[in-house]
Amino acid sequence: MSSVQAPFATIQDAIEDIRQGRMVVVVDDENRENEGDLTIAAQFVTPETINFMAKE
Known part of the structure; x- marks a missing residue:
């Protein structure tokens, strides 16, 4: 059986990206709305990011 790589980053990677000021997409379960939300730490928000x- 071959290994399948997950299409998503780990939570630890997402937290590090947020710490570095990057936007991340947080997604919910496919059995819910099956959508994603752009997220960024408040101290990095600019008019351009909004x-x-x-x-x-």
Whole structure:
């Protein structure tokens, strides 16, 4: 049987990205809304990031 790589980052990787000021997409379960939300730490929010979130 071959190994299958998960299409998502680990929680630890996502936390590190957030610490570094990067946006991450947090997704819910496919049995719920099956959607994702852009997330960024508050201290890194700029007008440009808000604009990106509103458009994308």
